[in-house]
Amino acid sequence: MHSIVPDSINVFNRPRWCTLTPQYHNASRRADLSKHNKYTPVIAGHSKSVVNDKMRAVSVESAVATSVVALTGLLGAVWMYQRHRNTQKDNKPPAExxxxxxxxxxxxxxxxxxxxxxxxxxxxxxxxxxxxxxxxxxxxxxxxxxxxxxxxxxxxxxxxxxxxxxxxxxxxxxxxxxxxxxxxxxxxxxxxxxxxxxxxxxxxxxxxxxxxxxxxxxxxxxxxxxxxxxxxxxxxxxxxxxxxxxxxxxxxxxxxxxxxxxxxxxxxxxxxxxxxxxxxxxxxxxxxxxxxxxxxxxxxxxxxxxxxxxxxxxxxxxxxxxxxxxxxxxxxxxxxxxxxxxxxxxxxxxxxxxxxxxxxxxxxxxxxxxxxxxxxxxxxxxxxxxxxxxxxxxxxxxxxxxxxxx
Missing domain, CATH: 2.40.33.20 (PK beta-barrel domain-like)
Structure with missing residues (x-):
């Protein structure tokens, strides 16, 4: 038999972790800090403005990537929760x-x-x-x-x-x-x-x-x-x-x-x-x-x-x-x-x-x-x-x- 780890889904309540807010905010905050950091280093062969532009682009991409991951997790959690709710509502035992x-x-x-x-x-x-x-x-x-x-x-x-x-x-x-x-x-x-x-x-x-x-x-x-x-x-x-x-x-x-x-x-x-x-x-x-x-x-x-x-x-x-x-x-x-x-x-x-x-x-x-x-x-x-x-x-x-x- 294989060990089963809880999916962190509350059988009786809506899962509390169904949110992307903390991750999204942390990513956005990192982007803001990078944008306003006056000690941004200059890389050889590039002007300071180019470096800042590239760092801002990387920060934005990071924020977008983090948000996509969070959104994917959110949608998965909502699907599993809704599946449970439907089973509860129908009061039918599962097939598997x-x-x-x-x-x-x-x-x-x-x-x-x-x-x-x-x-x-x-x-x-x-x-x-x-x-x-x-x-x-x-x-x-x-x-x-x-x-x-x-x-x-x-x-x-x-x-x-x-x-x-x-x-x-x-x-x-x-x-x-x-x-x-x-x-x-x-x-x-x-x-x-x-x-x-x-x-x-x-x-x-x-x-x-x-x-x-x-x-x-x-x-x-x-x-x-x-x-x-x-x-x-x-x-x-x-x-x-x-x-x-x-x-x-x-x-x-x-x-x-x-x-x-x-x-x-x-x-x-x-x-x-x-x-x-x-x-x-x-x-x-x-x-x-x-x-x-x-x-x-x-x-x-x-x-x-x-x-x-x-x-x-x-x-x-x-x-x-x-x-x-x-x-x-x-x-x-x-x-x-x-x-x-x-x-x-x-x-x-x-x-x-x-x-x-x-x-x-x-x-x-x-x-x-x-x-x-x-x-x-x-x-x-x-x-x-x-x-x-x-x-x-x-x-x-x-x-x-x-x-x-x-």
Missing amino acids: WREVATIQKIHLYPLKSGRRVELQSAECTKFGLKHNSRYEKALQLYDRSFLVVGAENGEFKTARTFPKMVLIEVGVHDEWHVSFEAPGMRQLYVKIPKEGDVKATKITLHQKEEIFALDCGDEAASWCSRYIYGKDTGLRLVFHDAADEHKRDLRPTHQKMLNNYTELNTSTGLYSDLTAVMMINQASIDDLNTKIESDTVITSENFRPNLIISGDGAPPFIEDYWAWIKIGDVILKNVKPCTRCMFTTIDPENGTRNQDREPLHTLEKYRKLKNVLHKEYEGELTVMGAMLGVHQGGEINVGDTIYVGI
């Missing part, structure tokens, strides 16, 4: 693809803020990843299909506030039940609720977004309350059934975000913050670790991605510029850069916060959205990874080749 990397890890998070489940294979659906039915025959769990909420207001709870939630493990028990385990707690078996058997309700996610939910019962509520709150009541556990009629609609609550990321509303997951799939590049993690000044070592798990990739064609942060991604029959669309919060400072293995605020402290020095992709909206937030929508579903496996659109 280039190999760049492979899948190193696949992670599923059945409980939002819970511990990851590491998979060798998964089904990629429009709602995100789920267990591959060829390997998990009893029950196939979706990514972020369970959520802990407040008993009174239905507001979501995460490890941002309760870090020990990252230690809750969820697994398949049989075709109707899942198991919940956490340090110091007895194992809990939860029956998958079905609409009609239990009352459907609404919970609230970010910006008061209302999302469909099915309550998992009093025993599950008590278990979550005791582990997270240290008391018998206060929390409920809910489940999303991934039915088409229960797909999220961001328009009532996220209009400003949708104005900036126009395909976000058709790319949502179940209880994920936004999109169905999140991908991260191991080379970007490695680059980050070289810049952290303390002894802290950050892993991809700090960022809770679904897909961890690596390869010769995936240097650090190249994923910022990929618009379309193909893995086997699966086609993914890069719809939004993944902005980061304090959750990344929680150790995924023990649930403790990093005292140095890493990796945020280092990311704030060189990975703010306004500096990386020149976006003012969310500009002060840091970026690591890409939020993806599923254009075409299918099976993915560890070791699968990753292609990007040409």
